Amino acid sequence: MKAPLYEYRNRKKKLRLRITMLVLVTLIPTFLTGFIVGKSYASDEKNNKHDVIEKEKPSISQDTEQTDVEEESLEHSGSEASNSAKKDSTEEEEKTEKPAEADTEEVSLGKVVYLTFDDGPSVLTDQFLDVLQEQGVKATFFMQGTNLKKEHLQESVKRATIEGHYIGGHSMTHEFNTLYKDFRFVPEMNETLALIHEITGESPNLVRPPYGSAPGLKGEQIRNQIVEAGIKVWDWTIDSNDWKLKDNPALIVENIKSGTNSDKEVVLMHEKAQTLAALPGIIEFYKEQGYTFVVYDEDNHFYLNFQNDSRM
Numbered sequence: 006m007k008a009p010l011y012e013y014r015n016r017k018k019k020l021r022l023r024i025t026m027l028v029l030v031t032l033i034p035t036f037l038t039g040f041i042v043g044k045s046y047a048s049d050e051k052n053n054k055h056d057v058i059e060k061e062k063p064s065i066s067q068d069t070e071q072t073d074v075e076e077e078s079l080e081h082s083g084s085e086a087s088n089s090a091k092k093d094s095t096e097e098e099e100k101t102e103k104p105a106e107a108d109t110e111e112v113s114l115g116k117v118v119y120l121t122f123d124d125g126p127s128v129l130t131d132q133f134l135d136v137l138q139e140q141g142v143k144a145t146f147f148m149q150g151t152n153l154k155k156e157h158l159q160e161s162v163k164r165a166t167i168e169g170h171y172i173g174g175h176s177m178t179h180e181f182n183t184l185y186k187d188f189r190f191v192p193e194m195n196e197t198l199a200l201i202h203e204i205t206g207e208s209p210n211l212v213r214p215p216y217g218s219a220p221g222l223k224g225e226q227i228r229n230q231i232v233e234a235g236i237k238v239w240d241w242t243i244d245s246n247d248w249k250l251k252d253n254p255a256l257i258v259e260n261i262k263s264g265t266n267s268d269k270e271v272v273l274m275h276e277k278a279q280t281l282a283a284l285p286g287i288i289e290f291y292k293e294q295g296y297t298f299v300v301y302d303e304d305n306h307f308y309l310n311f312q313n314d315s316r317m
């Protein structure tokens with residue numbers, strides 16, 4: 006009885022083995038095919054992703070990307086696996102870089118600098134405009150009546166307006182006693198602003214007081230006159246001391262660098278030869294520091310005077 010049972014079991018075992026073999030023989034190729042197809046699909050998807058990211062990327066990172074490609078082609082190193090690993094790590098870097106870039110942009114838009122030039126127009130105005138144009142920078146000029154009356158300088162004043170700079174007033178006489186002791190400040194500023202209107206067609210209302218508003222505009226009476234006339238008065242946050250630094254443009258740049266400590270700076274300069282020489286260095290400094298160059302905008306006026314009078 007034992008023998009047939011054993012034989013039966015043996016036969017059953019053989020049959021099971023055969024079935025297992027058959028299953029394996031059928032399944033292995035299927036599995037392999039599936040794996041290969043799956044893998045190539047996955048790598049396609051990776052490439053597509055890479056394309057999309059490349060398209061979305063801002064042009065700033067183009068240089069970095071080119072370097073990566075160059076490195077890859079230089080290496081000519083082995084397996085697909087190492088290449089795709091490299092691609093993966095590039096993708097990760099790109100993803101993490103993006104928000105950081107956006108943050109930097111927001112910060113840089115927050116820092117603004119107003120370059121201001123007093124006492125023009127002058128024989129140098131056109132050269133100032135040339136530098137500003139080359140650098141893509143807009144500035145604010147405070148011009149003086151006696152100079153505005155000189156016909157040969159009026160083309161420069163028109164040009165400044167056309168090129169997007171702001172022209173404000175800086176009095177007719179520039180004389181301390183006349184302006185502040187004889188109370189000629191408002192009439193002189195009105196006359197200067199009218200001259201600017203005649204030349205440019207613009208109707209500015211911002212002026213810079215010669216020698217600054219301190220101590221000249223200390224008295225409330227004169228400030229009331231200014232407010233009634235609808236005139237706005239700007240002093241500055243940084244004095245470059247450029248007017249007394251003849252032949253020393255490097256020190257003008259240094260003064261401005263050491264004076265810069267806020268997200269909003271208004272730099273006092275004059276139409277002087279040494280200032281013209283210093284201007285590219287000044288612009289370079291603020292660009293490096295992430296400042297945006299802005300021009301005075303009457304619609305976004307903020308008060309900036311040593312009398313802390315918020316009305317003007």
Ligand SMILES: [Zn+2]
Binds near residue numbers: 123124175179215216
């Ligand atoms: Zn002046």
